[in-house]
Amino acid sequence: MTAFKHTLAGRLLADPLAVMALIIIAALVTLAVFADAVAPHDFTAMNIPDRFSPPSAEYWLGTDNLGRDTFSRLLQGGRIALTVGLTAVLIAGAIGLVLGMIAGFGPRWLDNALLFFFDTLRAYPTIILALALAALMPRGLTTVIVVVVLTSFSEYGRVVRTQTLSLKHSEFILAERAMGASFGRIVFHHILPNVLGPFFILAAMNLPVVITIEAGMSFLGVGVPPGTPSWGTTLKDGFDHIRQTPWLIVAGGLPLILVTLGFTFLGEALRDQLDPKLRKSR
Amino acid sequence: MTQPLLTLTDVSVEFPALGGLKALMAPPDKRRVQAVAGVSLHLHPGETLAVVGESGSGKTTLARAVNGLVPLAGGTVNFDGQALQDGPDWTAVRRRMAMMFQDPTGSLSPRKTVGDLILEPFVIHGIPVADRTVKARDLLAAAGLDADFMDRYPHQLSGGQARRVGVARALALDPALVLADEPTAGLDVSIQGEILNLMNRVKAERGLATLIITHNLNILRHIADRIAVMYLGRIVETGPVEAILTAPAHPYTHALMAANPEPDPTARHERLILKGETPALTARPSGCEFHPRCPVARADCARIAPALEPARTGGKVACRYPLGADETLTACPPAASPPAAQG
Amino acid sequence: MTETLKVSGLSVSYATRQGSLQALRDVSLDVQSGQIVGVVGESGCGKSTLISALMRLLPENARVTDGRIDLDGEDILTASPRRLRAMRGREMSVVFQDPMTSLNPVLSIGRQMRDIQYREGVSTAEKDRRAAHMLGRVGLPDPEARLRGYPHELSGGMRQRVAIAMATLMHPKLLIADEPTTALDATLEVQIIALLQAIQAEIGCAILFISHHLGVIAELCDRVVVMYAGETVEEGPVADIFERPAHPYTAKLIECDPGRLKTRADTLPSIPGSLPDLTDPPSGCIFRDRCDLATEICATQRPPRRAVSPGRWSACHHAEKVTP
Numbered sequence: 038m039t040a041f042k043h044t045l046a047g048r049l050l051a052d053p054l055a056v057m058a059l060i061i062i063a064a065l066v067t068l069a070v071f072a073d074a075v076a077p078h079d080f081t082a083m084n085i086p087d088r089f090s091p092p093s094a095e096y097w098l099g100t101d102n103l104g105r106d107t108f109s110r111l112l113q114g115g116r117i118a119l120t121v122g123l124t125a126v127l128i129a130g131a132i133g134l135v136l137g138m139i140a141g142f143g144p145r146w147l148d149n150a151l152l153f154f155f156d157t158l159r160a161y162p163t164i165i166l167a168l169a170l171a172a173l174m175p176r177g178l179t180t181v182i183v184v185v186v187l188t189s190f191s192e193y194g195r196v197v198r199t200q201t202l203s204l205k206h207s208e209f210i211l212a213e214r215a216m217g218a219s220f221g222r223i224v225f226h227h228i229l230p231n232v233l234g235p236f237f238i239l240a241a242m243n244l245p246v247v248i249t250i251e252a253g254m255s256f257l258g259v260g261v262p263p264g265t266p267s268w269g270t271t272l273k274d275g276f277d278h279i280r281q282t283p284w285l286i287v288a289g290g291l292p293l294i295l296v297t298l299g300f301t302f303l304g305e306a307l308r309d310q311l312d313p314k315l316r317k318s319r
Numbered sequence: 320m321t322q323p324l325l326t327l328t329d330v331s332v333e334f335p336a337l338g339g340l341k342a343l344m345a346p347p348d349k350r351r352v353q354a355v356a357g358v359s360l361h362l363h364p365g366e367t368l369a370v371v372g373e374s375g376s377g378k379t380t381l382a383r384a385v386n387g388l389v390p391l392a393g394g395t396v397n398f399d400g401q402a403l404q405d406g407p408d409w410t411a412v413r414r415r416m417a418m419m420f421q422d423p424t425g426s427l428s429p430r431k432t433v434g435d436l437i438l439e440p441f442v443i444h445g446i447p448v449a450d451r452t453v454k455a456r457d458l459l460a461a462a463g464l465d466a467d468f469m470d471r472y473p474h475q476l477s478g479g480q481a482r483r484v485g486v487a488r489a490l491a492l493d494p495a496l497v498l499a500d501e502p503t504a505g506l507d508v509s510i511q512g513e514i515l516n517l518m519n520r521v522k523a524e525r526g527l528a529t530l531i532i533t534h535n536l537n538i539l540r541h542i543a544d545r546i547a548v549m550y551l552g553r554i555v556e557t558g559p560v561e562a563i564l565t566a567p568a569h570p571y572t573h574a575l576m577a578a579n580p581e582p583d584p585t586a587r588h589e590r591l592i593l594k595g596e597t598p599a600l601t602a603r604p605s606g607c608e609f610h611p612r613c614p615v616a617r618a619d620c621a622r623i624a625p626a627l628e629p630a631r632t633g634g635k636v637a638c639r640y641p642l643g644a645d646e647t648l649t650a651c652p653p654a655a656s657p658p659a660a661q662g
Numbered sequence: 663m664t665e666t667l668k669v670s671g672l673s674v675s676y677a678t679r680q681g682s683l684q685a686l687r688d689v690s691l692d693v694q695s696g697q698i699v700g701v702v703g704e705s706g707c708g709k710s711t712l713i714s715a716l717m718r719l720l721p722e723n724a725r726v727t728d729g730r731i732d733l734d735g736e737d738i739l740t741a742s743p744r745r746l747r748a749m750r751g752r753e754m755s756v757v758f759q760d761p762m763t764s765l766n767p768v769l770s771i772g773r774q775m776r777d778i779q780y781r782e783g784v785s786t787a788e789k790d791r792r793a794a795h796m797l798g799r800v801g802l803p804d805p806e807a808r809l810r811g812y813p814h815e816l817s818g819g820m821r822q823r824v825a826i827a828m829a830t831l832m833h834p835k836l837l838i839a840d841e842p843t844t845a846l847d848a849t850l851e852v853q854i855i856a857l858l859q860a861i862q863a864e865i866g867c868a869i870l871f872i873s874h875h876l877g878v879i880a881e882l883c884d885r886v887v888v889m890y891a892g893e894t895v896e897e898g899p900v901a902d903i904f905e906r907p908a909h910p911y912t913a914k915l916i917e918c919d920p921g922r923l924k925t926r927a928d929t930l931p932s933i934p935g936s937l938p939d940l941t942d943p944p945s946g947c948i949f950r951d952r953c954d955l956a957t958e959i960c961a962t963q964r965p966p967r968r969a970v971s972p973g974r975w976s977a978c979h980h981a982e983k984v985t986p
Contacts, residue, residue, distance in 0.1 A: 212426040215386050215498075216488070217413035218443045230430040373847035374818075477936065478705070507704035507874065508918045512932030515920075519928070534848065537877075537921035541930055561926075578848040580855070580877030582919045584901045592856055593849045596819045 048310045055306030061299030065292070069115035078106035080113045080266050089281040098288040101274045102281070107288050110266035115292060117267050118248045121178060125185040125247045126240050132186070133193020134236060138224065140194065141201025148198070155191035163188045163250060164257070171259035181260050185247050196239055200232045234311035241304035245297035252293060268292055323361040323397075324528045325385070325496060330358045330394035331552075332377070332384045336601055352600040354380045356552040357394070359627075364495070365526040369539050369560070371575070372549035375597050378532045379421075381549070382498045385530070386418050399495060414444050417489035421501040423481035427473035433459070433484055434469035440491040462487035463517060479510035486514065490521055500532045515542055536579045540564055545634070548572045551600065551608050554627060558634020568630040568641035571609050573648055591648045607639070614648050615640065665732070666835050666868040667693040667716075667754075672729030674711050674720065681941040685711040687948075689729070689894050690967070691887045693836065698862060698869040700883035700900065702876060702915070706937045708892040709872050713840050716870075717756060718746055734835055751778055754836040755829040760845050761821035765813040771797075771824055772809030778831050796827040799864075800857060819850040823857065830861055837862075839871045843878060855882050876919050880904055888912045891937050891948045898974030906986055908976035910953045913984050947979065955980045 049055040068075055077097065084104035092099045098107040140151040167184045174180040204210055205228070213223050248268075254260030255269025256276075263270075268289055275285030332355040336345075355377040362368050370378045383389045385396055387409050396403040398416060420426035427436055434455045441448050448454045456466045462483040473481060482502070489497055502518065503511040515538060522529055531542060539546060539560055547557040548569065556569040567573050577591045593612050598604060604611050610620040617640060630636035631644060642648070674686040686708045693699045703709055714720045716731060718738055731738040733754060741749065758764040766774055775793035776786065784792075790809055797805035800823040813821055822842060829837055839858065843851040855878060862869055873879055879886055879900065886903050888896040888911065896909040907913040916922065917931045935952035938944050947965050950956040959979050967975045970982075978984065 208420045208422050208426040209428045211383075211388060212418070212420050212485075213428065213439075214388060215413060215418035215420075216440055216443055217410040218439075219410070222443065226431075227428045373849060508876070508920075509704060509915060509933035512918055512920070512930035513934075516929050516932070536848070537919065538930075540925075541920055541923070541927050574849055578852045579921065580852070580875070580881040582876035582880050582904065582916060582922050584880040584904050586880075590852060592852050596817050596850060597847070 045310060049306055052306050052310065054302050055310070058299050058302030058306060061295055062303060065115060065296060065299065066119065068112055069119050072109075072112035072116055076106070076109035076112050078109045080105065080109040081264075082106070089278070091282075092284060099282060099284050101271070101285055102278050105266075107271065107285060110271060111268065111288060111292055113266040114268040114271060117178070117261060117265065118251060118292070118296065121181055121185070121251045122244045122248045125182045125189070126244050128182070129186045129190035129243075130193050130236065130240050132190040133195075134197050134232070136190070137194040137197025138201050138228070138232070140198040141205060142224070151194070152198070155194050158187060158191045159195075161188065164253065167250075167254050167259055168257075171254075176259065176262050178261060181251050181254055184254065185250050188250075189243060189247065192243070193236065193239060196235055197232050200235055201228055204228050204231055234307075238304050238308045238311065241300050241307060244300045245293075248296055249293060252289075321363055322400075324364045324366075324399055325360075325362040325530070326395075326397040327358055327360040327381075327385070328395045328397075330360075330381070330384060330396060331356050331392045332380050332389055333392040349601070351392075353392070354552050354600060355384060358549075358552075358554055359394075360547060360554070360557075362496070362528050362530060364528050365522070366545070367522065367529040367531060367543050368545045368547060369531045369533055369543035370547045370549060371533060371536065371539065373534060373575075373597055375551070375600065376549040377552035378549050379500055380552075382418070382500055382530060382532050386413065386416060386498055388418075410444070414440075414492055415494050416496045416498065417492070417494040419485050419489050419497065419499040419502055421504045423478045423485055423505050424473050424476065426485060427476075427481060429473050431472075432469065433464075433471050433473075433476070436473075436484060437487050437491065440488060444492065446492070458487045458491055459484075461490075461521075463513070477510075478505045478507070479514065482506060482510075482514050483517070486517055486521075490525075490527075493525065494527070496528045496530065498530045498532070501534070502531060503533065503535050503538060511538070518542070536564075536576060548575065551597065551603060553608070553637065554635075555609065555638070556630070556632075556634065556636045557627075558630065558632040558636075562632035562634065566632065566642075566644045568632050568634075568636040569609075569638045570613050570615050570642060570648065573642060574612075574614070577648070607637075609638075615642075664695050664734075665692050666695045666697075666734055667691075667870065668730075668732040669712075669716075670730050670732075672712075672715060672731060673727045674708075674715055674724055675727055676721075677723045677725070678941065683941045684892060684943055685724070685940060686715065686892045687943065689889075689892070691894055691897060693868045693870055695835070695868055696862075696866050697885060698859075698871055698883045700879035700886040701870060701872045701889060702874065702879050702886055703889035704874055704915075706891065706940075707889040709874075709889060710840075711892075712889075713756065713838055713872065716754070716838060717750060748781070751834070752781070752832045753834055754838060755832070755834045756838045756840060757822070757825050757829045757842045759841040761818055761825050762845070764825055765821060765828075767813055769812075770809065771811055771813065775809070775828055775831060778828055793827075793831065796831050797824065800824070800827040800861070801853075802827070819846055819853065822846060822850075822854055826854070826857060826861065830865060830867065833865045834867055837867050837869045839869055841873055842871075844873070844875070851878070858882065876904075876916060877921055888915070891943070892940055893948050893977065895949065895978070896976045898971075898976075902971065902974055908970040908974070908981040908984055909949075909978045910955050910980070910984055911949050913986055914952075916986070947977075949978075955983055 087100050088102055088104035090096050090100045096106050100106055136151055140148045166188060170180055170184050210223060210227060213227055251260055252269030252272060255267040256273045260269055261267045272286060272289035275282060275289050279286060331353055333351040333353055336350060336352040358381060370381060372378045380389060384391055391404050401407055437455050437458050438448060438451055455469055459466060459468055464480060464483050502514060506514060519542060521527060543560045545557065546560050546563045547554050550571050556567060556572045563572060564576060567576060574591050574593045591614060595612050606621045606623050607625050610616040625637045625639045627635045627637045630641055669689060669691050672686055672689040676683040676685055701709060726739055772790060772793060776789045779789045794805040794809055797808055802808050802820060802823055843854050846854060871883055883900045886900045887894055888909060890911045896912050903912060904916060907916060914933045918933060920930055933952055938948060938951065946962050947960040950960040965977045965979045967977050968981060969975050
């Protein structure tokens with residue numbers, strides 16, 4: 038099985054940074070998926086006498102203002118975060134990939150029009166857009182996903198466009214054309230595989246951003262409905278009761294930090310491994 | 320004489336010289352430059368024509384125009400009885416007209432294995448291959464590569480190995496014509512012989528016609544039957560290889576050949592060093608376009624553009640005062656003074 | 663004559679995933695003052711590592727494992743960073759292969775040439791005057807006006823002239839020319855060679871001229887050093903080496919140059935085989951796998967450098983048997 042060493046997975050496992058990232062991500066995903074089984078308490082159960090308890094054997098990360106177990110709520114929050122994150126990245130990525138390739142391949146005017154469209158969306162501040170959309174749409178995860186998709190797909194679009202454009206004029210694409218390869222073959226066999234590398238790196242780096250946006254919107258009260266145990270609402274509760282339970286803020290921020298670290302490391306490791314030139318040296 | 324396989328008549332290729340608003344404001348004749356300006360050539364089956372010239376001479380653009388990678392602005396291209404200027408079925412044409420690109424590694428799709436790359440011509444043209452592994456191994460063997468190269472990626476190949484893959488791909492479908500753009504670019508001298516031998520062998524075996532684009536003058540004698548010299552998108556001289564190499568009629572060809580240092584220290588001689596550099600395509604000189612750099616230019620060369628006319632070499636030359644057979648030009652001796660540079 | 667540059671027993675290796683890559687092994691060469699010495703070799707021979715080592719600009723994963731580099735009697739490898747900065751540009755300077763990338767695109771040519779003279783205690787006007795003089799010297803028309811210009815306004819040949827003007831502005835003792843004509847057209851190549859010869863004659867610097875082009879080396883150089891796979895295999899006066907090579911690799915390299923053959927050859931010579939793996943270099947002679955003369959001793963003993971005639975050595979056990 039020497040060949041495994043040369044596959045992407047094999048190479049990632051040889052990179053300590055990637056291993057650390059994968060461990061963090063795997064832990065987060067497992068905890069989110071098996072939240073119900075792992076949680077020591079019911080995340081909705083209020084226990085007023087125990088409100089504002091500091092971390093203890095009973096409540097690992099203490100309780101909030103209603104005496105709910107913070108740890109159990111964070112596990113549920115992980116579910117929300119990953120659901121929002123993965124869905125939004127998937128949708129935004131797909132839109133960006135298609136539009137980016139159209140811009141890269143299309144005629145000059147279409148490219149300019151799409152770029153203008155991308156830049157307009159990028160220029161719109163995420164939180165303002167979120168507040169505006171929250172006023173128009175019912176409060177909930179769908180709104181959060183729509184906001185995130187609207188603000189982030191242009192970034193994928195731009196990266197894919199730039200990649201496509203530089204690949205379009207590279208010698209190997211000319212060589213394929215000169216052999217008589219069809220347009221579809223060039224796009225799917227030769228451009229796409231080369232675009233996907235930077236695309237996945239961007240997606241990995243973007244995921245924690247998306248999760249942070251969800252937390253931020255929930256913190257501001259325009260994200261998940263009240264009572265839903267998002268990381269953002271946990272932070273908000275901690276912020277409201279910072280004199281009573283300072284650890285609530287720490288507990289709410291910790292998973293955000295871990296998620297950001299995990300996916301950023303993964304993105305960096307992917308970048309090192311997917312770029313043949315970076316891989317060869319050192 | 321057999322019918323030519325490829326005939327170019329008065330071919331020109333234009334590129335936009337300016338972009339955006341500037342292009343709209345400029346007078347129409349300044350908006351575009353002619354990278355190839357009225358080139359006529361012919362190539363017989365089994366023949367090898369080398370197109371030589373310096374950067375900006377339009378030689379690469381010419382090859383790409385033949386293959387349809389850049390559109391023609393004027394003129395006609397006839398390939399085996401088919402007119403290529405009026406939008407033929409390029410897929411069918413390209414099956415019989417293979418092209419090799421300059422960068423041996425960069426012209427191979429980076430995420431494909433050598434095995435995939437070498438069988439790609441068959442996939443593209445929908446030609447069934449009974450046993451992919453056997454076919455790939457045969458093609459690799461014909462290009463002088465072991466079967467264990469099959470699973471490698473382009474970046475794992477040396478320049479010479481990548482070039483062999485390129486040759487194998489170009490020849491896989493038994494084309495009638497190969498357009499080879501700088502086949503020795505990026506190769507060490509110890510390797511380039513092998514590649515040229517490979518090309519020569521296949522050419523002889525299959526009666527292949529080849530159009531070679533190169534600036535490597537050292538290899539011309541060993542690969543080409545005829546030479547066409549390009550300057551600023553025009554052919555300034557054509558003729559049989561030996562005559563052009565030893566006694567060219569055009570002063571530019573002479574300077575080009577003289578500018579090729581020989582690997583022999585005893586041959587250090589007073590050589591012709593041209594003044595200045597090739598002008599930009601946007602600023603073509605009047606009359607004979609070579610006259611500002613020409614060591615033997617006369618007054619009327621700046622006014623009257625020469626036509627390509629039969630020369631004593633047996634080819635043609637675009638010079639009103641072509642050089643004699645024994646004439647050598649030694650304008651300035653090498654070490655004494657630096658060349659007077661112009662613009 | 664004194665030695666401007668003396669490299670002795672230089673070994674450099676790179677830390678790679680596959681292990682230690684021994685890019686240079688026991689490399690020795692001398693450049694006498696005022697001489698033009700060519701270094702010739704193909705890709706993978708260690709030319710670029712040698713230049714980086716000379717300028718002490720090796721990448722982080724490189725390590726000098728052995729040897730000395732003396733510039734005018736001063737050890738470069740142990741010089742302080744401060745001293746090195748003073749030496750670069752003033753005592754040795756480099757002209758790089760690609761004039762498109764070796765000049766700073768956002769600074770005017772005059773500014774870049776003034777910066778080179780930042781240690782000189784003269785007025786800006788005097789610095790500009792010297793810069794303009796040098797630009798005129800390398801053949802730029804209207805040098806005063808060019809000082810205000812930017813590199814992108816110049817053609818490739820002109821840029822290489824500017825690069826040469828910058829490199830020679832401080833009258834260095836040693837000019838390292840790293841394939842300075844490779845990116846240029848043939849008619850410009852001969853212009854640049856003639857210019858280098860003229861400049862060398864004028865300021866009397868020694869030139870280490872790195873090239874893979876045998877014709878250019880033969881044209882320009884007094885002496886030549888042949889490198890193969892990280893080793894110097896032969897050194898001597900250029901006429902002797904081209905006429906009677908004393909190392910099989912040199913002989914084959916000269917034989918391979920198709921410019922040497924004056925009649926059409928059906929099969930062109932080449933050197934079969936490939937470079938050895940430098941993470942695990944073979945024992946004995948580095949070239950033995952591709953050598954026709956190789957015998958048992960070549961596999962076991964590393965050939966020492968042996969004088970084959972005055973001023974000339976070869977690292978081959980069978981130097982006498984090499985036929986041109």
